[in-house]
Amino acid sequence: MSLKRDVSLSTALRYKGQGPFLTFILHRIGGIGMALFITLHVLASFVEGRGWKIGDVINDIYINPVFQIVLLFFVLFHVINGLRITMLDLFPTRLIQYHRQAIKLEWVVFIAIYGFAVISIIGSML
């Protein structure tokens, strides 16, 4: 079986999946990003403990507030979106009809928690 797509890249980029697609793609980007981050962070901490300078350099990047604000966006979104997916999947009969409302609610919760966290990070920098 070979990979066969029926749309061009330009068409794919113009795909208007709206809210559900945005959450789908952000969940994936966040998931892959976290996998890379955690892998590197664990390995950096491990080698840092053994006196390797490279581990210290990598972890210094992770301590940077700007990096933490970007990372927190993807981590929090993945966590909150994952909760929505799990709840809809576990109670499909009752909840799946409200999936668009669930996405709106998810954004409200995400913006409130993320906004508060960003203010907190910026506040600790000042």
Place this chain on the structure above:
Amino acid sequence: MNQAKARNLPLSKRGMSFETVMWVFTRATALLMYGFILVGIVGALMMGAANDMNFADILRWALMPNVSHVENTNLADLAPWATTFWKLVAMGLFVTASSHGVHGVIVVLDDYFAKHSHRQIIRGICVIIFLAVAPAGLYVIWTS
């Protein structure tokens, strides 16, 4: 607009393939992680209240309750943050998150590699990375 409709096929008719098991595993590990995160939030609120711990530090602790995550926080004593209980919570969260994560990465990569042989190679690489990183992570948790 088409309304999404729930499919109510019973599990006996749906069958329990490997994919179904992993579908359940992903949801179950997600719920387990919410439990660990909640324990972390409650613990950070209790232990950090006296020091006016800020929200970002609480989140950083809750997402991985390792003492190195509060080293730069304004805390009078780090001892309560480095107990065996918190190391067990961190270990549970780490193992759950990494197994959830390695399966998630495989699911995403499967969408970009259609050949069976390519998928097998990708899966092998992901499992090898998981087996290499997991012990390193546990070592960091228990020695920090």
